[in-house]
Amino acid sequence: xxxxxxxxxxxPITNGHLDIIGRASRIFDRLTVxxxxxxxxxxxxxxxxxxxxxxxxVRAIGNVEVxxxxxxxxxxxxxxxxxxxxxxxxxxxxxxxxxxxxQMNSEMSPEIETMFLVASKEFSYLSSTIVKEFARYGRxxxxxxxxxxxxxxxxxxxx
Numbered sequence: 689x690x691x692x693x694x695x696x697x698x699x700p701i702t703n704g705h706l707d708i709i710g711r712a713s714r715i716f717d718r719l720t721v722x723x724x725x726x727x728x729x730x731x732x733x734x735x736x737x738x739x740x741x742x743x744x745x746v747r748a749i750g751n752v753e754v755x756x757x758x759x760x761x762x763x764x765x766x767x768x769x770x771x772x773x774x775x776x777x778x779x780x781x782x783x784x785x786x787x788x789x790x791q792m793n794s795e796m797s798p799e800i801e802t803m804f805l806v807a808s809k810e811f812s813y814l815s816s817t818i819v820k821e822f823a824r825y826g827r828x829x830x831x832x833x834x835x836x837x838x839x840x841x842x843x844x845x846x847x
Contacts, residue, residue, distance in 0.1 A: 692716040692772040699731035704811030708776040745834040772801040
């Protein structure tokens with residue numbers, strides 16, 4: 689069984705994330721969307737809220753599960769028996785950071801590959817940060833997020 693891990697903070701999940709999830713789920717037998725728990729960083733949504741929003745958003749994709757992790761991603765991937773780590777790239781700036789992480793992870797666990805999936809054109813500008821900023825000021829974000837996320841953002845910001 690070929691398992692891949694798609695890690696991130698997903699605060700919140702966007703249609704760009706869903707695009708990567710859908711594409712990766714067709715390549716691997718199983719895909720785990722792994723929500724990073726970083727106690728040094730306070731997100732808009734709690735880790736549990738993010739997990740629930742992702743589960744709701746990927747419900748129709750049968751080979752995708754959602755989990756959380758703390759610590760080093762490469763340790764989590766290794767402990768999970770993953771064959772690969774999937775990372776989405778929007779721009780060259782993403783590549784610089786992700787390539788450095790790939791190099792470090794390869795040093796620690798060379799048996800785990802890193803697969804870069806380039807963002808589809810319609811999502812190349814999209815980020816959780818931008819979505820939150822628009823939602824904060826009452827602008828609709830339903831073109832950029834799954835319905836459950838749009839609704840949750842409206843509630844968070846009192847709109």
